[in-house]
Amino acid sequence: MTSETVTVPAHEVALAGDLTVPGADVPAVVLFAHGSGSSRHSPRNQAVAAELNRVGLGTLLLDLLSEREEHEDARSGRHRFDIGLLAGRLVDTIDWLERQGGKRGWGEDLPVGLFGASTGAAAALVAAAERPRRVYAVVSRGGRPDLAGEWLPRVEAPVLLIVGGADELVLGLNEEAAARLAAPHRIHVVPGATHLFPEPGALEEVATAAGDWFRERLGTGAQGA
Structure with a gap:
């Protein structure tokens, strides 16, 4: 297992990321898109990434905004x-x-x-629609897939929507977005969990569900749990 900080050129900015791969024969890499006001250091995403690494998948946790944009966003919220x-x-x-x-x-x-x-879930769905031959699977955690709007029917990769059972507003938005998806999809409800899944065992269930979804769809090289 190797981990390194990488710099990804994205048009006019350079984005910082943490890339972890189990080896040269990595079967797939999962790219993380964090939510509003968060970063690649999100402890929730790091916990999910650790589970994906455990089952043999590579991960790239990425800051979607530059440092300057992060400062601007802290004041105005216009980028998130x-x-x-x-x-x-x-x-x-x-x-x-x-x-x-x-x-x-x-x-x-x-x-x-x-x-x-x-x-970040909406951004992931739009990106999946734009790169259908490259993206094999999508997982949303407490996401806002509804914000992907007209891109939803264009997504081809299978989609797993993980939502807390007590996060009623977001659950409703996920159900509405799921109805617009033409790709194979499933809603996984974590009973009693709220938006950030702080309840005992909730984040572990998220990580397991995501690991199973990716492991089954990103190639046979990943290990069984």
Whole structure:
């Protein structure tokens, strides 16, 4: 298992990311899109990433905003809901992973999964629709897939929507978004959990559900739990 901090060029900015891979024969990499006001240091996303690494999948936790944009966003909040901006940077990162596959010996056709939280889920779905041959699966955690709007019917990758049972507003928004998905999809409700899944065992259930979804769809190289 190797971990490193990487810099991903995304048009006019350079994005910081933490890349972890189990080895040169990694079967797939899951790219994380954090939610509004969060970063690649999100303890919730890090916990899910650790579970994915445990079952043999690579992970890339990415800051979707530059440091300057983070400072601007802290004052105005104007970037965190710019789904087009965030999705464009995920697309750039998917393309970067393809180039890295050739350089690092993974293969340029390495499957990519997307894990989105909150507004990052909408950006992940838009990116999946824009790169249908590269993205093999999508997972949303407490996400706002409804913000993907007209892109929802264009998503081809199978989608897992994980929502807390006590997060009633977001659960309703996920159900509405699911009705617009043409791709295979499922809603996984974590009983009694609220938006950030702080309840005992809730985040562990999220990580297990995400690991199973990705492991079944991102190639046979990943290990069984």
